[in-house]
Amino acid sequence: MRKLGPYWLAALLLLFAGVARGTIFENIHGIVHDPQHRPVAGASVALKSATSDWSQKTQTDQDGEFSFQAVPVGDYVVTVSQDGFQTAEQHVTLISTSSPVLHIPLALASVNQTATVAAEAPNVANVESVTPTTLVDRSDIERTPGADRTNSLQEITDYVPGSYVTHDQLHVRGGHQVSWLVDGVAIPNTNIASNVGPQIDPKDIDYLEVQRGSYEASYGDRTYGVFDVVPRTGFERNNEAELVTSLGNFYQTNDQLNFGSHTDRFA
Numbered sequence: 001m002r003k004l005g006p007y008w009l010a011a012l013l014l015l016f017a018g019v020a021r022g023t024i025f026e027n028i029h030g031i032v033h034d035p036q037h038r039p040v041a042g043a044s045v046a047l048k049s050a051t052s053d054w055s056q057k058t059q060t061d062q063d064g065e066f067s068f069q070a071v072p073v074g075d076y077v078v079t080v081s082q083d084g085f086q087t088a089e090q091h092v093t094l095i096s097t098s099s100p101v102l103h104i105p106l107a108l109a110s111v112n113q114t115a116t117v118a119a120e121a122p123n124v125a126n127v128e129s130v131t132p133t134t135l136v137d138r139s140d141i142e143r144t145p146g147a148d149r150t151n152s153l154q155e156i157t158d159y160v161p162g163s164y165v166t167h168d169q170l171h172v173r174g175g176h177q178v179s180w181l182v183d184g185v186a187i188p189n190t191n192i193a194s195n196v197g198p199q200i201d202p203k204d205i206d207y208l209e210v211q212r213g214s215y216e217a218s219y220g221d222r223t224y225g226v227f228d229v230v231p232r233t234g235f236e237r238n239n240e241a242e243l244v245t246s247l248g249n250f251y252q253t254n255d256q257l258n259f260g261s262h263t264d265r266f267a
Contacts, residue, residue, distance in 0.1 A: 024184045024209075024230055025070040026094055030102035032064045032080050039064025040106055043082035050075035050091070051137055051206070052233060073230060074207050075137065080104050095133050095209060096184075096228065134160050134210040138232065141202050148202045149246075155202045156227070160210050163225070172225035173212055179219055181228045203244065203256050206232045 028047065032040045043060045047068050060066045073094050081087045085106035092100055136159045141147045147154045153170055157163050162173055169176040180187040180196055187196065207230040215226055241259035 024073055024096060024228060026073065026096060027099045028068045028071055028076075028078075028092065028094065028102065029099065030066050030078065030104055032060050032066065032082075032104045032106060034085070034106055035108060037105075040082055040085070043080050043085075043106070046079045046081075047071070048077050048079065050077055051139060054233060072207075072233075073135070073209055073228075075135075078102060078104065080106065082106060084109055086110075093135060095135055097131070131214040132212045134212070136160075136205075136208040136210070138203075138206055141205060150201050150203075152202075155205065155208060156210065160212070160225075162212070170225075172210075175222070175224035177222045178225040178227065179223050181226070183230060184228060200229055201256065203258075204231055206230045 030045070032043050032045070034040055039060070039062070041060055041062045041064060043064070043066075044057065045060060045066045046055060046057050048055045051074065054072070056068050056071075058066050058068065071094055073096055075091070075093050078090045078092060079087060080089075086109050088104050088106055090102055090104055092102060094100065136155060140159065141155050144154070144158050146152060147158050153165055156170065157165060160172065164171050170178060172178060180200070182200075187199070209228040209230070211226040211228075212224075215223070219226055239261050241257075243257050245255045
């Protein structure tokens with residue numbers, strides 16, 4: 001048998017790593033134009049997470065186009081500014097298997113402007129994918145009674161249509177064959193709710209993306225739901241600490257201690 005060289009071995013490892021890992025990072029592209037639909041070059045574009053301090057900045061090119069690479073799934077606000085124009089904002093929800101293309105018009109600045117009326121774009125269905133997707137963020141979990149309890153899985157049953165726990169198994173769409181992932185990496189043996197519940201604390205979740213059908217065949221033909229957990233990044237708190245504790249009569253407590261600080265590059 002011929003021995004594989006180090007380069008072939010590294011290539012095989014990268015191949016298998018790509019197959020085993022899901023997608024939790026996507027790209028955002030956009031075009032900035034004036035009221036006559038002419039491209040606006042050199043405009044400053046800022047991408048800011050709606051739930052943390054994560055942000056990126058870039059500028060439009062000569063064609064008025066911009067892009068952000070490797071953006072984690074979640075809710076974001078895109079802000080565009082340029083001299084001679086009014087600042088524009090646009091909200092976007094990024095889910096896996098989607099690379100949205102934004103069209104951002106800039107209105108001309110008015111010297112006699114007396115009032116500015118702004119409205120947030122309504123949430124619309126994702127028409128780029130046939131996969132029903134539910135995105136739950138940590139603010140949803142925090143404001144829903146009982147959703148942050150360890151081993152309850154209420155962060156799913158309270159938000160995902162057709163989901164319920166029975167016989168110690170999480171059922172979605174009538175079946176209990178589900179797949180759990182953390183940052184796109186699959187967790188083995190996750191069909192039993194009592195196995196996966198203690199391992200994934202709802203208070204550690206930044207975003208939970210749930211797919212309920214029409215996903216890739218690599219997940220298996222008997223998979224009724226795919227749960228991709230994006231853990232907290234650390235950018236949501238800076239020089240802060242939090243102690244959470246609860247007591248009951250079920251011979252367990254639900255305690256958690258969080259503290260941290262971060263810079264713009266590290267959390």
